[in-house]
Amino acid sequence: MEYYEEPNARVALGLRRPEPGDWYHGYPEYHVERDDDKCIRCLVCVRQCPYDCTFYDPYRHGVYNVHENCVNCRRCEFMCPTSAIRMTKWGAGFRDNDNWKQKTIRTVYKQADSGAVSLTGLGNDREYVSYFDRMVIDASQVTNPSIDPLREPMELRAYIGKKPERHTNPPEVYPNLKAELPVIFAPMSFGAISFNFQRGLAMAAKEAGTYFNTGEGGLHPDLRQYGDHAIVQIASGRFGVSLDYLSNAAACEIKIGQGAKPGIGGHLPGEKVTWDVSRTRMIPEGSDALSPAPQHDIYSIEDLRLLIYGLKEATEYTRPVSVKIAAVHNVAAIASGIVRAGADIVVVDGFRGGTGAAPAVIRDHVGIPVEVALAQVDQRLREEGIRHQASLIAAGGIRSSADVIKGLALGADAFYIGTAAMVAVGCTACQQCHRGRCSWGITTNRPDLAPRLQPEVAAERLTNLLHGWAHEIKEMLGMMGLNSIESLRGNRLKLRGVGMTQVELDTLGIQQAGL
Amino acid sequence: MPSMRGNRHFIRRPHQEKDISACGIIGFINRDGTRVSGDAIIRSIANMHDRGNGLGGGFAAYGIYPEHADAYALHIMYDDERAIAETEALIRNTLETEHAETIPVHPNGTVTEYPEFRRYFCHAPDVEERDADEYMVRLVMRINAKIEGAYVVSSGRNMGAFKGVGFPEDLAEFFCLQEYEAYLWTAHNRFPTNTPGWWGGAHPFTLLDWSIVHNGEISSYGINRRYLESFGYACTLMTDTEVVAYIFDLLVRRHGLSFEQAATVMAPPFWQDIDRMPPDEAAEATALRQTYASAALNGPFAFLFGYNGGLIGLNDRVKLRPLVVAERGDTVYMASEESAIRVVSPDLDTLFYPVAGQPVIARLYSETAEKTSVAHGGTVHGN
Numbered sequence: 047m048e049y050y051e052e053p054n055a056r057v058a059l060g061l062r063r064p065e066p067g068d069w070y071h072g073y074p075e076y077h078v079e080r081d082d083d084k085c086i087r088c089l090v091c092v093r094q095c096p097y098d099c100t101f102y103d104p105y106r107h108g109v110y111n112v113h114e115n116c117v118n119c120r121r122c123e124f125m126c127p128t129s130a131i132r133m134t135k136w137g138a139g140f141r142d143n144d145n146w147k148q149k150t151i152r153t154v155y156k157q158a159d160s161g162a163v164s165l166t167g168l169g170n171d172r173e174y175v176s177y178f179d180r181m182v183i184d185a186s187q188v189t190n191p192s193i194d195p196l197r198e199p200m201e202l203r204a205y206i207g208k209k210p211e212r213h214t215n216p217p218e219v220y221p222n223l224k225a226e227l228p229v230i231f232a233p234m235s236f237g238a239i240s241f242n243f244q245r246g247l248a249m250a251a252k253e254a255g256t257y258f259n260t261g262e263g264g265l266h267p268d269l270r271q272y273g274d275h276a277i278v279q280i281a282s283g284r285f286g287v288s289l290d291y292l293s294n295a296a297a298c299e300i301k302i303g304q305g306a307k308p309g310i311g312g313h314l315p316g317e318k319v320t321w322d323v324s325r326t327r328m329i330p331e332g333s334d335a336l337s338p339a340p341q342h343d344i345y346s347i348e349d350l351r352l353l354i355y356g357l358k359e360a361t362e363y364t365r366p367v368s369v370k371i372a373a374v375h376n377v378a379a380i381a382s383g384i385v386r387a388g389a390d391i392v393v394v395d396g397f398r399g400g401t402g403a404a405p406a407v408i409r410d411h412v413g414i415p416v417e418v419a420l421a422q423v424d425q426r427l428r429e430e431g432i433r434h435q436a437s438l439i440a441a442g443g444i445r446s447s448a449d450v451i452k453g454l455a456l457g458a459d460a461f462y463i464g465t466a467a468m469v470a471v472g473c474t475a476c477q478q479c480h481r482g483r484c485s486w487g488i489t490t491n492r493p494d495l496a497p498r499l500q501p502e503v504a505a506e507r508l509t510n511l512l513h514g515w516a517h518e519i520k521e522m523l524g525m526m527g528l529n530s531i532e533s534l535r536g537n538r539l540k541l542r543g544v545g546m547t548q549v550e551l552d553t554l555g556i557q558q559a560g561l
Numbered sequence: 562m563p564s565m566r567g568n569r570h571f572i573r574r575p576h577q578e579k580d581i582s583a584c585g586i587i588g589f590i591n592r593d594g595t596r597v598s599g600d601a602i603i604r605s606i607a608n609m610h611d612r613g614n615g616l617g618g619g620f621a622a623y624g625i626y627p628e629h630a631d632a633y634a635l636h637i638m639y640d641d642e643r644a645i646a647e648t649e650a651l652i653r654n655t656l657e658t659e660h661a662e663t664i665p666v667h668p669n670g671t672v673t674e675y676p677e678f679r680r681y682f683c684h685a686p687d688v689e690e691r692d693a694d695e696y697m698v699r700l701v702m703r704i705n706a707k708i709e710g711a712y713v714v715s716s717g718r719n720m721g722a723f724k725g726v727g728f729p730e731d732l733a734e735f736f737c738l739q740e741y742e743a744y745l746w747t748a749h750n751r752f753p754t755n756t757p758g759w760w761g762g763a764h765p766f767t768l769l770d771w772s773i774v775h776n777g778e779i780s781s782y783g784i785n786r787r788y789l790e791s792f793g794y795a796c797t798l799m800t801d802t803e804v805v806a807y808i809f810d811l812l813v814r815r816h817g818l819s820f821e822q823a824a825t826v827m828a829p830p831f832w833q834d835i836d837r838m839p840p841d842e843a844a845e846a847t848a849l850r851q852t853y854a855s856a857a858l859n860g861p862f863a864f865l866f867g868y869n870g871g872l873i874g875l876n877d878r879v880k881l882r883p884l885v886v887a888e889r890g891d892t893v894y895m896a897s898e899e900s901a902i903r904v905v906s907p908d909l910d911t912l913f914y915p916v917a918g919q920p921v922i923a924r925l926y927s928e929t930a931e932k933t934s935v936a937h938g939g940t941v942h943g944n
Binding site: 186189190191193198199201203205209210211212213217218219222428429431433434455526527528529530532533534535536537538539540 | 777778780781782783784787788790791792816818822829831832833844845848849850851852853854855857858859860861878879881
């Protein structure tokens with residue numbers, strides 16, 4: 047198997063610095079501590095490590111590590127049957143310096159080694175302020191009774207799409223998504239994630255009465271049966287787009303941008319374009335799948351309108367059309383334009399959103415938090431009297447049911463969860479998605495790694511997550527004296543801010559705690 | 562005007578936060594249109610004395626101005642001479658006034674300090690009937706929002722609201738309500754947890770001939786208010802009741818919904834119940850819920866909605882506030898407590914507790930085709 051290369055002789059002898067000029071790997075970040083008394087030489091760790099970090103030396107009958115290759119994915123630690131392995135940080139690191147932190151220095155080494163863009167996966171990991179964590183929620187005391195969701199009905203159903211401004215007889219009806227809870231699986235393409243994971247997402251979405259999003263990688267023929275629960279993306283590469291793809295889905299989504307990498311495209315390397323990926327994306331096997339930075343037929347808002355109505359025509363006005371943008375500085379005006387261009391759903395993806403691969407400099411420094419973007423978009427659409435024309439989905443940085451509650455109160459109709467869904471199936475947030483050798487079988491299609499995640503297991507864990515969140519959302523609604531999410535949506539009186547400036551409070555449209 | 566000495570303000574709102582209050586409510590309508598004095602409603606609301614704390618009470622009465630039946634009757638309360646001058650100048654410039662006078666008051670009991678009350682019987686000049694209502698609504702909003710120290714208590718035809726700070730029975734005496742005759746009376750006894758001395762915050766809250774007395778707390782207030790603001794309503798009073806009135810106005814007057822549909826919007830059926838409805842009914846309920854999701858009232862409430870043609874009672878959809886309805890002859894009573902009805906009408910034909918979220922609509926006979934009972938569902942008792 048090509049993936050099980052024997053370590054080269056230098057490494058096998060325990061000589062470090064495998065390549066001259068590789069300063070990045072010269073300083074290990076993590077240390078794989080192995081208790082030799084506990085180790086039974088079962089070699090699970092050796093077989094599980096996809097990062098060439100663990101090897102067995104038959105001459106010494108021992109298991110050894112190339113620590114500088116360790117990414118702290120914790121797969122070996124998790125799998126070790128005798129708990130002999132423990133991950134620790136390597137030594138003291140560099141001299142203490144709040145400005146030149148280890149990560150900063152190592153990134154410079156890496157670039158000086160390679161002359162390349164520093165790539166990464168997952169979402170922005172920097173210490174920006176989290177507005178979610180600075181908002182607190184209201185509860186009923188005396189003047190109105192809190193409601194016990196175990197005894198009383200509690201409604202989480204969300205209709206997502208355009209609504210009429212006023213009731214008529216007979217009523218105007220627009221196609222809407224009907225989600226039994228306002229949480230939808232975020233766009234993650236087959237190719238970026240494993241087929242098994244996408245299948246697990248589809249199964250869980252069907253089970254929980256919500257939706258998954260294909261991302262830009264097309265819909266695999268085996269997932270066609272989940273079309274009623276699929277939101278299909280039309281991105282700049284137009285991978286996998288056909289009439290069947292559009293009309294077999296619950297909704298179509300035009301991807302303009304992604305919170306983790308606003309303004310740039312994507313690149314799925316040819317070696318990841320396997321036969322299965324190739325037929326799903328409708329590109330030749332082994333060819334690079336390049337997503338241009340813009341959609342080359344959308345250079346302005348009127349072009350967007352053409353594509354929106356092109357999709358509506360193609361689906362005979364039976365599906366809502368969504369437009370997904372990254373949260374950037376003038377997001378409110380952009381969202382307003384998108385609604386006026388005819389979108390039924392606007393997805394605003396904040397800068398904490400994840401990615402299969404992005405330049406670290408962009409992931410970490412571009413875009414704005416989804417909380418403020420959401421608050422501003424909702425307010426702008428209301429001021430313009432067009433809030434009913436589109437639903438608002440917040441994405442990028444939703445970690446818990448508390449974030450969902452707070453986002454609802456700020457004005458979102460529903461939420462995308464991507465990273466949370468990955469963590470639910472085993473992701474340890476090691477940020478190696480771009481390397482295509484995810485040790486948990488989530489962001490890889492390597493035939494030795496992908497089967498590590500089984501769709502049934504993924505589906506069960508994802509369903510559990512949604513179930514748990516739904517319970518928590520119901521408890522929090524009941525605690526506020528509400529029994530339906532539509533009475534929380536945009537109800538900013540239910541939020542208060544702690545530790546924010548007045549400008550921040552005003553931007554979010556909430557009051558200081560205590561007032 | 563002894564009330565206006567010193568620096569006391571009755572109309573400026575003392576606090577910025579949402580007003581929270583609990584209450585007792587009672588209303589009755591003589592469906593044949595017979596007018597009766599305020600005596601019965603006063604005895605009814607006084608019977609629920611302990612549901613208030615002396616910080617607010619009020620009444621709405623329909624049919625009290627037969628001599629000016631076609632004119633909009635503006636009841637306005639004032640803090641000072643400047644507000645009077647400013648408001649009267651505005652009225653002179655915008656309306657044709659048929660008659661104007663001070664509302665007679667009689668200080669007593671808990672009501673010793675009070676603002677000035679005046680009423681004006683006016684016509685909107687040179688505008689169509691339907692537009693006249695819109696014209697009046699805008700004028701009322703302008704006075705309330707722009708003229709400090711002036712507050713429009715009511716503005717409908719052949720009706721009036723009387724409200725203030727004090728126990729309702731004292732306010733009734735203060736406003737000499739025994740001397741008015743109406744076919745529809747509603748009353749309110751307030752238990753606010755803040756805003757002492759705020760006369761405008763008392764119920765009923767009105768818009769044209771619509772009046773609302775309300776017991777409850779609207780937990781969805783935040784979104785209801787933002788929704789209404791997108792239709793141009795300025796929610797200046799920070800009371801739950803204000804949004805109820807504006808939602809009625811939006812749904813019924815501006816969007817042309819029936820009162821039944823408006824009730825479906827405000828206290829929507831649960832999805833689990835909609836899913837079991839016949840397809841037509843389910844489609845309509847789904848459309849109403851989708852379209853007016855932000856107008857749904859969530860939280861405990863019972864309110865009485867009065868208009869020239871009838872009286873409507875509505876509970877929240879899980880019935881977290883009391884509401885009882887009774888009929889005796891041509892009279893329909895709706896109240897927080899049965900005792901408030903029995904005290905004025907010991908023998909009743911029917912008495913029932915309305916089903917959560919289902920409106921009870923008692924129209925004047927002149928407004929309906931048949932003289933049918935208003936009873937539905939709930940527990941029906943003969944007596």
